[in-house]
Amino acid sequence: MDTEQTTIKAIVRTLDGKFANVEVEHGGCGRCHEDGGCGGQQLTQMFCSGQKTYRVENVIGADIGDRVTIAIAAGSVSRTANFAYILPLTVTIAGAALGSFFGGDLSAMIGAGVGLAIAFLYVIARSHGKTGNLTERPHIISRS
Incomplete structure (x- = not known):
């Protein structure tokens, strides 16, 4: 194609x-x-x-x-930029919202940090793959 x-x-x-x-x-x-x-x-x-x-x-x-x-x-450049920037931002916000739902501000900060770490690890894994x-x-x- x-x-x-x-x-x-x-x-x-x-x-x-x-x-x-x-x-x-x-x-x-x-x-x-x-x-x-x-x-x-x-x-x-x-x-x-x-x-x-x-x-x-x-x-x-x-x-x-x-x-x-x-x-x-x-x-492909704009798709890659969206993947590298939008995905971590979205997962960070989702982690913060989920953490806030279960336990307030401290949980929201922990959820945001965990979400950001997971998103970055995913982006790194995908960028090193073929x-x-x-x-x-x-x-x-x-x-x-």
Whole structure:
């Protein structure tokens, strides 16, 4: 099944097994103002003014210094951001509400802490797994 992909140009700076560390000229995919864009470029430019280097899968065997095209499924960045931020926030609030229901303020704080810890452990476990398909992860699709 073909999915729409977003691409960006980069230069391979270092290699690490089946991965490459690439440097892009602009932070993000450049689709901030389009449908499906997450707007992350404006946020990263506020906090990061230096070079933008990312670790991506090197499925074509690019070498150091190669100009390459990186692809990722359209919308996967916003889905990942929602997963990493919204899930822990929601579970933290649910833990606080559940704790408050059973025992007041102290229980609410404990419930919030437990909920946050569980959510972070889940996010970490999912991020280290080989979940999703290749197009959901940034990868090199061609030499430019």
